[in-house]
Amino acid sequence: VFKRFVEIGRVAFISFGPHAGKLVAIVDVIDQNRALVDGPCSGVRRQAMPFKCMQLTDFVLKFPHSARQKCVRLAWEKENINEKWSATRWAKKIEAREKKAKMTDFDRYKVMKAKKMRNRIIKHEMKKLQRMASKKGKKPGKPEKAVKGKKQEKATKAKKPEKAPAPKAQKAQK
Amino acid sequence: MAGEKAPAEKKPAEKKPAKKKAGEKKPAEQKPSQKAAGDKKKRVKKYHASRNPTLARGIGRYSRSAMYARKALYKRKYTAPETKIEKKKKEMPRATITKPVGGDKNGGSRVVKIRKMPRYYPTEDVPRKLLSHGKKPFCEHKRRLRASITPGTVLILLTGRHRGKRVVFLKQLDTGLLLVTGPLTVNRVPLRRAHQKFVIATSTKVDLTGVKIPKHLTDSYFKKKRLRKPKHQEGEIFDTEKEKYELTEQRKADQKAVDSQILARIKKVPQLRGYLRSTFSLSNGVYPHKLVF
Numbered sequence: 001v002f003k004r005f006v007e008i009g010r011v012a013f014i015s016f017g018p019h020a021g022k023l024v025a026i027v028d029v030i031d032q033n034r035a036l037v038d039g040p041c042s043g044v045r046r047q048a049m050p051f052k053c054m055q056l057t058d059f060v061l062k063f064p065h066s067a068r069q070k071c072v073r074l075a076w077e078k079e080n081i082n083e084k085w086s087a088t089r090w091a092k093k094i095e096a097r098e099k100k101a102k103m104t105d106f107d108r109y110k111v112m113k114a115k116k117m118r119n120r121i122i123k124h125e126m127k128k129l130q131r132m133a134s135k136k137g138k139k140p141g142k143p144e145k146a147v148k149g150k151k152q153e154k155a156t157k158a159k160k161p162e163k164a165p166a167p168k169a170q171k172a173q174k
Numbered sequence: 175m176a177g178e179k180a181p182a183e184k185k186p187a188e189k190k191p192a193k194k195k196a197g198e199k200k201p202a203e204q205k206p207s208q209k210a211a212g213d214k215k216k217r218v219k220k221y222h223a224s225r226n227p228t229l230a231r232g233i234g235r236y237s238r239s240a241m242y243a244r245k246a247l248y249k250r251k252y253t254a255p256e257t258k259i260e261k262k263k264k265e266m267p268r269a270t271i272t273k274p275v276g277g278d279k280n281g282g283s284r285v286v287k288i289r290k291m292p293r294y295y296p297t298e299d300v301p302r303k304l305l306s307h308g309k310k311p312f313c314e315h316k317r318r319l320r321a322s323i324t325p326g327t328v329l330i331l332l333t334g335r336h337r338g339k340r341v342v343f344l345k346q347l348d349t350g351l352l353l354v355t356g357p358l359t360v361n362r363v364p365l366r367r368a369h370q371k372f373v374i375a376t377s378t379k380v381d382l383t384g385v386k387i388p389k390h391l392t393d394s395y396f397k398k399k400r401l402r403k404p405k406h407q408e409g410e411i412f413d414t415e416k417e418k419y420e421l422t423e424q425r426k427a428d429q430k431a432v433d434s435q436i437l438a439r440i441k442k443v444p445q446l447r448g449y450l451r452s453t454f455s456l457s458n459g460v461y462p463h464k465l466v467f
Contacts, residue, residue: 105330105340105467106378109449 006035009061011081012054013090019044021094023057023085025076028066036066040073041082059084317350322375326382329354330374330454330467336363338453342380342436346370349393357433360440360450365429367396374454376467380443385435388428 004010010026024039030048037054038046046069061075076082085091103111225244226234236244272283323329327343329352339361344353352370356363440446456462 101464102466104378105376105454105465106328106446106449109452110445113445113448 004056004058006051006056007060008065009063009075011057011059011061011085012037013057014044014049014053015055017049017053020053023081024049024054025061025063025072026054027063027072038069038072040069041076057085057090058088312349315350317346317348319346319350320370320375322377323352323370323373324379325385326380328376328378328380328450329368330376331363331368331372332374333372334368336361336366338455339363340376340450340452340454341368342382342440342450343375344382344385344387344432347391347393347396351393353387353391355429355432355436356450357436357440358429359433359437360447364425365391365396365432367393374467378446378449380436380439380446382436382439385432385439387432391428 006026006029008026008028012024012026014020014022014024019039022039022042022044024037024042024044026035027038027046028036030036033050033052034048035051035054036046037049038044059079059081061072061079061081063071063075067075086095226236226241229235234241242248268288270285270287272285274283275281323343323346325343325345329341329343331337331339331341331354339356341354341356341361341363344355344365347353347367350370351367352373353365354363354368355365358364440450
């Protein structure tokens with residue numbers, strides 16, 4: 001049922017508070033509500049932090065409890081947590097959300113145009129396949145894969161390379 | 175100072191030997207000398223600081239007579255230039271005028287005063303108004319411009335017949351209104367004035383370096399013309415008021431001159447033309463306070 005546990009070395013994401021948005025490693029448990037936490041590679045000093053503001057990630061580091069910051073840092077860098085984190089979908093979603101909030105009026109226009117073009121292409125292909133299917137009876141499997149291929153093509157061809165694929169990638173996942 | 179016109183302004187140190195000043199700063203002297211280099215006729219006097227040190231507010235160290243001596247007023251006797259007196263002798267304003275009068279046996283003309291005595295004196299004099307300060311007329315108001323609005327900024331008009339349209343900002347006019355253009359071929363907004371308060375400034379800017387806006391585009395150029403000559407009272411005046419706006423050739427020429435420069439720059443930015451053609455609108459879930467413009 002539960003897959004991520006609070007343990008020594010568990011990397012957690014801080015969701016609110018002064019260090020919101022940063023990653024920390026749990027170094028020790030103080031009591032039922034607080035943990036001793038340290039984020040040497042993310043700019044969080046070693047401190048007590050309530051569990052409530054932490055959200056557990058999939059990453060676990062190996063260091064003994066109450067290890068000092070140097071050890072935590074070594075373990076962190078050995079596992080390359082920062083890179084692994086930015087490769088996760090979680091981090092990408094956060095980044096996309098930030099980018100969306102920072103979009104200017106012009107960016108919104110460009111995204112709208114890109115989405116419109118993409119949807120038009122998709123619809124075009126769909127209609128083609130539907131017509132083919134209705135003409136020649138049932139065609140299994142292959143037509144759907146062709147549509148997905150086209151989706152990825154158009155996603156990479158974005159006008160605003162960062163922002164357009166971000167909302168489009170989200171749409172593709174849906 | 176009679177005969178004050180200093181011939182050689184280019185002398186840096188001793189500019190006016192007539193005036194003896196105590197403790198003049200040299201750089202301060204040089205400034206007026208540089209200014210005066212251009213115009214000889216203008217007064218280039220340097221005024222002395224107050225020769226009457228204050229003991230307390232409103233109280234000077236020296237009395238009137240002492241100050242008379244300190245300022246050497248016994249030496250300073252100004253007379254008006256003579257030419258003016260001569261002129262005044264000639265140019266007395268006309269007090270009366272002779273006007274022709276019709277009818278026979280009337281003498282043909284009358285001598286009429288130009289400036290007549292008042293025909294009515296009110297029984298109660300209007301009390302003298304108290305002095306007020308800081309109430310300036312509109313022409314003297316300070317014009318401000320938001321920092322986010324610079325030449326070339328794309329603005330979103332919020333009111334008027336062009337509401338929702340995205341438009342390029344050119345400059346701020348003397349009354350504080352913003353001179354703005356579509357350009358016309360892009361979104362049918364001509365050279366027009368817009369009010370700063372009813373405009374959203376986006377962060378998108380068109381590079382308008384080197385774009386020359388004609389000097390004659392001022393507020394009076396854009397002001398609505400109202401003709402007021404009701405020769406016949408009531409009746410058919412309502413038509414003569416210029417309700418229908420007529421497009422003049424000059425407007426077309428100015429529009430072309432400005433737009434040609436701007437369009438070239440708009441074409442350089444990809445998708446900007448389409449952006450200017452589109453209109454701004456809100457829909458569900460879109461909150462202006464959350465949007466970054």
